Amino acid sequence: xxxxxxxxLMLIVGLPLGGLTWLGVRVARDDEAALKQxxxxxxxxxxxxxxxxxxxxxxxxxxxxxxxxxQVKSAPDSIRALIRRTPQLRQVLVLDNVGSVLHPDSNxxxxxxxxxxxxxxxxxxxxxxxxxxSTGQSDSVQKKQQAEAALxxxxxxxxxxxxxxxxxxxxxxxWYWGRGVHLIFWQRRDDGKVVGLFIExxxxxxxxxxxxxxxxxxxHDGVSVATTARFRLVDSMGQSVYEWGEYEPPEESTxxxxxAVSTPLTSWRLQAFVPDSLLAGASSGxxxxxxxxxxAVACALIVLVTVFWREYSREVRQASQRVSFxxxxxxxxxxxxxxxxxxxxxxxxxxxxxxxxxxxxxADRLRVIVSESQRLSRLISNVLTFGRQQRDALILNPxxxxxxxxxxxxxxxxxxxxxxxxxxxxxxLDAGQPVMLDQDAVEQILVNLISNVEKYAADGKLLKIETCxxxxxxRIIVTxxxxxxxxxxxxxxxxPFVRVSSRLEDAAGTGIGLSIARELARFHGGDLTMMDCxxxxxxxxxxPALEEVRDA
Amino acid sequence: xxxxxxxxxxxxxxxxAEVLASEGFQVVQAANGAAxxxxxxxxxxxxxxLDIMMPGRSGYDVCRSIRATHxxxxxxxxxxxxxxxxxxxxxxxxxxxxxVKPFGVREVVARxxxxxxxxxxxxxxxxxASFTMDDLQVFPAELRAIRNGxxxxxxxxxVQILELLHRNAGRVLDRNVIFNHxxxxxxxxxxxxxxxxxxxxxxxxxxxxxxxxxxRTVHGAGYRYEAE
Numbered sequence: 001x002x003x004x005x006x007x008x009l010m011l012i013v014g015l016p017l018g019g020l021t022w023l024g025v026r027v028a029r030d031d032e033a034a035l036k037q038x039x040x041x042x043x044x045x046x047x048x049x050x051x052x053x054x055x056x057x058x059x060x061x062x063x064x065x066x067x068x069x070x071q072v073k074s075a076p077d078s079i080r081a082l083i084r085r086t087p088q089l090r091q092v093l094v095l096d097n098v099g100s101v102l103h104p105d106s107n108x109x110x111x112x113x114x115x116x117x118x119x120x121x122x123x124x125x126x127x128x129x130x131x132x133x134s135t136g137q138s139d140s141v142q143k144k145q146q147a148e149a150a151l152x153x154x155x156x157x158x159x160x161x162x163x164x165x166x167x168x169x170x171x172x173x174x175w176y177w178g179r180g181v182h183l184i185f186w187q188r189r190d191d192g193k194v195v196g197l198f199i200e201x202x203x204x205x206x207x208x209x210x211x212x213x214x215x216x217x218x219x220h221d222g223v224s225v226a227t228t229a230r231f232r233l234v235d236s237m238g239q240s241v242y243e244w245g246e247y248e249p250p251e252e253s254t255x256x257x258x259x260a261v262s263t264p265l266t267s268w269r270l271q272a273f274v275p276d277s278l279l280a281g282a283s284s285g286x287x288x289x290x291x292x293x294x295x296a297v298a299c300a301l302i303v304l305v306t307v308f309w310r311e312y313s314r315e316v317r318q319a320s321q322r323v324s325f326x327x328x329x330x331x332x333x334x335x336x337x338x339x340x341x342x343x344x345x346x347x348x349x350x351x352x353x354x355x356x357x358x359x360x361x362x363a364d365r366l367r368v369i370v371s372e373s374q375r376l377s378r379l380i381s382n383v384l385t386f387g388r389q390q391r392d393a394l395i396l397n398p399x400x401x402x403x404x405x406x407x408x409x410x411x412x413x414x415x416x417x418x419x420x421x422x423x424x425x426x427x428x429l430d431a432g433q434p435v436m437l438d439q440d441a442v443e444q445i446l447v448n449l450i451s452n453v454e455k456y457a458a459d460g461k462l463l464k465i466e467t468c469x470x471x472x473x474x475r476i477i478v479t480x481x482x483x484x485x486x487x488x489x490x491x492x493x494x495x496p497f498v499r500v501s502s503r504l505e506d507a508a509g510t511g512i513g514l515s516i517a518r519e520l521a522r523f524h525g526g527d528l529t530m531m532d533c534x535x536x537x538x539x540x541x542x543x544p545a546l547e548e549v550r551d552a
Numbered sequence: 553x554x555x556x557x558x559x560x561x562x563x564x565x566x567x568x569a570e571v572l573a574s575e576g577f578q579v580v581q582a583a584n585g586a587a588x589x590x591x592x593x594x595x596x597x598x599x600x601x602l603d604i605m606m607p608g609r610s611g612y613d614v615c616r617s618i619r620a621t622h623x624x625x626x627x628x629x630x631x632x633x634x635x636x637x638x639x640x641x642x643x644x645x646x647x648x649x650x651x652v653k654p655f656g657v658r659e660v661v662a663r664x665x666x667x668x669x670x671x672x673x674x675x676x677x678x679x680x681a682s683f684t685m686d687d688l689q690v691f692p693a694e695l696r697a698i699r700n701g702x703x704x705x706x707x708x709x710x711v712q713i714l715e716l717l718h719r720n721a722g723r724v725l726d727r728n729v730i731f732n733h734x735x736x737x738x739x740x741x742x743x744x745x746x747x748x749x750x751x752x753x754x755x756x757x758x759x760x761x762x763x764x765x766x767x768r769t770v771h772g773a774g775y776r777y778e779a780e
Contacts, residue, residue, distance in 0.1 A: 334632035334653045334654055335561050335564065335632060335653065337653070337654040338561075338564055338632070338653040338654035338655065339561070339563045339564050339567065340654075341654045341655070341656060342564065342567040342568070342571075342654075342655070342656075342657060343563075343567055345656055345657035345658070346567060346570060346571070346657065349574075349657070368563060372563070420562070
């Protein structure tokens with residue numbers, strides 16, 4: 001049960017911290033996502049630029065090839081000469097309007113390269129791919145080529161460019177043969193003939209790679225993108241054709257962003273890879289701020305909880321002190337009761353042997369009984385006074401009385417105990433004329449002070465009581481030669497239930513004696529204070545010295 | 553038998569010491585825990601009476617310290633601490649009995665006799681061993697006598713006196729002899745003490761205390777037991 005508040009307090013710390021951490025992590029994650037998005041945008045722009053360069057390359061290439069295509073005559077020798085002149089040209093295919101091959105004519109005398117080419121391209125020729133593409137019926141072709149075919153997109157442009165020669169249409173076509181992708185530049189003439197220029201594969205690839213913007217120097221947040229990223233051109237199979245940039249992405253890593261390449265290589269893709277550390281590194285600042293923020297809140301909470309916990313445990317301690325007070329009181333009440341009862345019993349046994357008993361023995365025992373009952377009544381009166389004081393029900397009844405006589409009477413009451421403990425009692429009484437005093441209250445104050453001396457300062461074996469009169473003040477000073485009261489406790493000893501030591505082994509007490517004495521003195525219009533002294537303890541009761549009844 | 557009595561309240565200690573002495577114990581007194589441990593080591597008593605709340609070292613401390621070296625010695629706590637938990641702690645520490653303040657003398661005597669009986673048994677005395685004086689059967693280890701099936705409680709001192717008289721049946725025993733045997737030689741002699749004690753004892757063990765048959769007075773000499 002004692003741990004319950006502790007668990008509660010830990011929850012008070014833990015729950016907000018947990019919530020805060022969760023929120024923080026979410027914010028950080030959002031932050032990271034936003035950052036990633038920004039990176040994605042940046043790299044998408046990069047890829048777009050690269051793609052632009054690619055399409056520009058093919059555009060300028062197609063202008064070149066348009067002229068070349070126009071130079072194609074029907075004579076096989078002139079075509080062969082053209083191929084020899086143009087290094088990027090691998091072979092030329094001329095078809096009539098229905099797709100029959102006009103060149104290279106298998107019926108004529110063909111060289112080795114032409115025979116090989118016809119063999120390679122037999123499927124392309126049979127399926128009339130170029131005829132379909134050039135007449136806009138590319139659906140079946142696309143389907144056959146698994147959506148990898150290129151559509152002639154620059155018809156309008158070519159039309160205006162081809163006005164001089166009378167050619168109506170041209171464009172790129174992608175032809176898959178073997179494992180590789182092959183590019184064909186086709187041109188349809190007014191007479192329906194279709195000229196297909198088969199481009200040397202190694203050549204166009206080299207040209208394409210040469211056209212790629214090798215160094216990208218765009219800066220992003222002070223980080224050079226080119227040095228920290230990897231760009232990759234991949235073919236339709238996902239194989240890397242060419243890559244550049246200093247970052248080495250691990251196997252199987254996914255690109256930050258990618259984009260399809262424009263015509264004619266639409267099945268190819270451009271990919272950008274960025275190290276995770278770049279993304280994380282950029283958000284680590286936020287993480288640090290977050291961590292320090294949570295740390296600060298945690299510290300504040302812990303301090304707060306510690307304060308609360310201390311406050312709470314103080315309350316608990318005080319409550320338990322009150323409980324132990326009850327135990328102490330019962331102990332205090334029981335000790336004298338024990339003696340009264342035991343001695344009464346012993347007296348009874350003695351009475352049985354009355355025959356020759358001496359009167360002195362009985363008298364001694366009776367004295368014990370009397371003094372023990374006095375002790376008991378003192379304790380009881382303190383407890384009752386305390387109870388009354390708590391209920392604000394204290395009433396004083398001041399009458400003219402001599403303080404000196406009062407002191408003598410109290411000392412007399414303590415005389416047997418003091419002499420038994422070997423106390424030396426010094427009295428210096430000079431209070432003068434009787435003043436208005438509530439004798440019971442003043443007696444209780446003195447009794448409590450002397451009880452303390454007897455209880456706690458028995459080692460000093462000295463009790464000094466001084467009385468003096470200073471105009472309107474009456475002072476009674478009680479001094480002992482005991483261990484004194486530690487400076488730290490000098491204020492606290494007047495608080496109820498505060499004892500210099502509550503250990504089981506030390507002198508028993510209730511801890512209310514001084515509290516009651518001070519309250520009574522204050523109620524009497526005076527005060528009870530501790531005086532500085534070299535050794536032991538010295539208490540001063542200060543009371544108003546009024547010689548007549550004040551106007552009530 | 554020797555008893556160690558540790559109690560910080562002087563009056564309570566003296567009263568208890570008197571009760572124990574009148575029972576026939578030799579009492580060693582200690583006013584605080586530390587003194588109790590010292591006295592124990594110096595005198596090795598037959599059993600111990602401990603107050604719990606004492607200056608210096610508590611009765612619990614003393615009990616622990618004694619139990620460490622003498623696990624069998626009977627210990628009685630006499631305390632104003634009457635909560636159940638206090639008693640439990642006391643018994644856990646190996647106390648044989650727990651007397652709560654304030655107590656009556658008769659209660660203390662009864663409990664001390666009970667512990668003394670256990671003492672005798674643990675020391676190997678036969679609780680059934682007995683001797684007969686007239687129509688009275690005395691069980692010394694049990695601190696008890698029986699007449700006509702009626703049990704009579706005896707103190708340790710009563711038993712010591714009866715044993716002495718029985719051993720010396722037919723012989724007159726001088727007051728000093730009896731006194732030294734039952735009170736001990738260092739006890740301040742008081743002629744009245746013995747006579748008063750015999751008088752009290754007769755009230756309990758004699759069928760007719762007015763004409764005693766077991767303890768007979770030999771005027772001017774002492775006391776005598778006459779075997780049948």
